[in-house]
Amino acid sequence: MATFAQDFDEIIKRLAKYGEVYASDETGQARRSINFLVEVPGYGLPTAATLDYREEFKRSAQGWLRDAYVYEYRTAAPRSRRAHHQHGAWGIHQHCEPPDVISHEHYDDVERLLLPTHEDFAELIDRSEPVRCLGLRRMRRA
């Protein structure tokens, strides 16, 4: 099984194929947070999209256990957003804002991992496809 540091470096390597990467790894006594921001396409071209991935871990006897994540894909023009989150009172959920629609709606989701989610977002970039929000189910809270 890969160590945490190898995972971190491997993720950076994968993300760097899509743009300029800003990464941070903050480790405390009980918590750890890793953040990745990718400006796509970068390298002299204006930023058309950003990939923003954040994970928070808590220390346990088994090692670092993830207890929150934010995986976001945003496009600049037209403005759109696709996001998978686990945090706070909402738990696991997703957001979707098709081109030029602003929405704070929460939708049902399943637990996500960083690299497979990145593959999904990268596919939108590779195909130059807009964000679509079909088939999502709204979350309802009491």
Added chain:
Amino acid sequence: MAVGARTKRKASTGVVMKDRLPSVDDFTFEKKPLYSPADIARILDVSDQTVLDWIHSERLFAAQIGPRLFRIPHASFMQFLGVPPRIRITRGHSARRVIDAELARAEPGRAKPRLAKPGRAKPHRSD
């Protein structure tokens, strides 16, 4: 090929490579967010098959979007041409819970606020 020929000028890329790593500004071809293998072949003055060989041998990263359809991200192509990857890494020792706090601000009225019971003087927590 531009990567190997560090002392020659390539008319197609407009780059002169001496004893330094190339930068994005060295390349004069029209830059795009995504390139097809044919774009790369034209820029580097090689055959389409050569570009496909680079892709299949994983020398050049490309995303496969169809049975015979590839797209090469700009960053990947720049790195293939020898431009160093633009990566900034910071490491520290101040991890604290921020996702909850940030998203509570970004999604007002959505997350359930965590309120201290009235009359209990608890120390303020930043998370």
